[in-house]
Amino acid sequence: MSHTCHARGCETPCRPQYLMCPRHWRRVHPTIQRLVYRHYREGQCDxxxxxxxWHTAADAAIGYVATLEDHPLRxxxxxxxxxxxxxxxxxxxxLEAVETN
Incomplete structure (x- = not known):
């Protein structure tokens, strides 16, 4: 089973431990990136x-990129x-996602 980027509409292959391809990951706000890393547990892909x-942080990352690319938000x-x-x-x-802190 192949794993692809979770950004809406992207089919770029990436390793299972990566949420997104490098192009989309670079678009994720650094605060959300840190949350994804903080809550990632080695072996969770297995x-x-x-x-x-982690699911919350991942959904935030996917949603953040969706707003940048004019995709609908879930x-x-x-x-x-x-x-x-x-x-x-x-x-x-x-839509745009703006940090409130």
Whole structure:
């Protein structure tokens, strides 16, 4: 089974321990990147048991990139962005995620 980038519409192959391809990962806000790294547990790709905190951070990362690329946000991504300290608001032609801290 191959693993691909989790950014909406991207089919770039990447290693299972990576959430996104390098191009999309560079677009993720550094605060969210740190949360993804903080909550990643070695071996979670093998046992398929990532923590709820990792899922929240991953959803926030996916949602953050989605706002930059004008993709619709899923409810889980909107909630995750809020939990990670971001507000989603309408901007010119779409949505933007803004850090509230």
């Amino acid at each position: 046992d398929k048991l990532p923590s709820e905190a 409810v889980a991504e909107m909630n995750a962005l809020n939990e990670c300290g971001f507000t989603v608001r309408e901007s010119k032609g779409g």
